[in-house]
Amino acid sequence: MDFSNPTRHLRRVSILGSTGSIGTQALEVIAAAPDRFGVAGLSAGGRNLELLARQAVAVRAPAVGVASASETDLERAIGAAADAAGITGYAPELFAGGSAAAKVAAWPDADVVLNGITGSIGLEPTLAALAAGHLLALANKESLIAGGALVRAAAAPGQLVPVDSEHSAIAQALRGGTADEVDRLVLTASGGPFRGMTRSQLQHVTPAQALAHPTWDMGRVISTNSASMVNKALEVIEAHLLFDVPLERIDVVVHPQSVIHSMVQFVDGSTLAQASPPDMRLPIALGIGWPFRVPGSAKACDWTRPAEWTFEALDEQAFPAIALAKQAAAEGGTRMAVFNAANEEAVDAFHRGAIGFPDIVDTVSDVVDEQRARESAGAARGELSLEAVLEAERWARRRARVRCGLGEFPLQDPAADREGQKENP
Incomplete structure (x- = not known):
């Protein structure tokens, strides 16, 4: 497909994890720009089957997949949603089971696949989307982390577009110079709910406290990862894989206001930073519309109002995940x-x-x-x-x-809690 003109073609987007926050916000972006985007397919884990069905009926998705429900359950849910909306004649292609997301990712009518699944179960759909030749807007960092060289080898030049706010910021800033002119990448971190706490103080924090992120409203896994800085560790490795910058030239700095989403430092001493109020609709829109911007995706900063932005070093003794991940990735x-x-x-x-x-x-x-x-x-x-x-x-x-004292066998469906992603604060 020719992407040289942003308005020449309607981009058909398949959304994986459509009932999670990334997916629901992507549908908002698409609905607000009907001249730019349409929906080719939807898939979800199945914890909210009724919402998936309502989404499918609302956008008349040609393909719909669910991981943890049967095809019959999905068909019934879509039928009920269509009846409630007064819609007749809607009969999408249905997929159910562990490979449902991969089948939607490979759906031939799509131009862009937005992978908003949480966790490494997103690896198979990531590879399926790349093999099908679709532009992949990647919010599922874990598939790139786990797949590493496997994903990089499968991706054609320009086929992989980041959706995480930090990597979207870096991709935007990188337009300001050539690859040879890049000195360092600087990822910002809010510091999470435990910023400033020592390791001994962290011994006593509770799961409820770990979920109380000061900036983003997220699912259980990513909220906890943000509190432990594991999420930022994964983002460092993702930046290394996406932009081919050595690990030793990727830094993390704590920025509690979460307005500067990341920065690129160039060899001449200049640093380009991308700034915007925390709103995932902006990187989602840029991801599915890449390399073109979508007007009105999110509100801009109000530069007439006084504001204070602060930056501080990360306490690597209290939060050792980043150093651990860098060593593991290097191996x-x-x-x-x-x-x-x-x-x-x-x-x-x-x-x-x-x-x-x-x-x-x-x-x-x-x-x-x-x-x-x-x-x-x-x-x-x-x-x-x-x-x-x-x-x-x-x-x-x-x-x-x-x-952890839980025995060798899983206590939950591995597809559970895999649709939580960054939302508006």
Whole structure:
């Protein structure tokens, strides 16, 4: 498809994780720009089947998928939603089961796939969208983190567009210079609900406190990851993979106001920063409309009103996740897949009351160390593939659950709680 003119074609967008905050805000962006966008497909985990059905009927999505419900359940829900809306004759293609999102991602009528799933279960849909040749607007950082070189090899130049606010900011700032002129990338972090606390103070924080993010309203996994700085650690690795900047030239700075979303420092001493009020509709619109901006996507800063922006160093002793992730990523292979999977299980254990808050990152470190030890003892890495990543994740989840005292087997559907993403504060 020719994307050289922003208004020449109607871009048809498939949204994965449509009932989560990224998905619902994407539908708002699309509805506000009917001359730019249409919906090709929707998929969701299935925790809110009625909402998925209402969304599908409202936009007449040609393809609809659900992970944790049957095709019959989905058909009934869509039928009920259509009846309630007075709609007749709507009969989309339906997909159900673990590969439903990947099938929607590969749906041939799409031009753009927005992957708003949370967690590494987004890897298969990411690869499916890339294989189908669609532009991939990626809000599912975990699939890039876990897939690493596998995803990079599958993506054609310009096919992968970031949607995370930090990486969208970097992509915008990078337009101000050539690749050779980039000195450093600087990702900003709000500091989360525990900014300024010591490691000993973190021993006593509760799950409710971890979910009380000062800037963003997010799902359980990402809110907890933001509180532990694991989310920022993953964003550092994502920036490395997206923009091909060495890990040692990617920094994190705490910026509590969350107005500067990230910065690029150039070799001549100039720094370009992208600023906007915290609103995910802006990077979503830019992601699905890339490289063109969509007028009216979000409100701009009011430069006539006094404001104070502050920046401070991250306390790496209280929040060691970033250094741990950089080391794991530098080692390559499936190391970051293990990091991410162990973290997801540790987050679940924390919310079940099995471990304390600092134990989340400690568990990740222990499982990563165990993988290193296995390799030192002769365990072969093997060729990086989707199956190798999935097997490494299965192993990491078992080991993390054992270390958290939960046993080897999962206590929940792995597709659960996978649609939470950044929302407006």
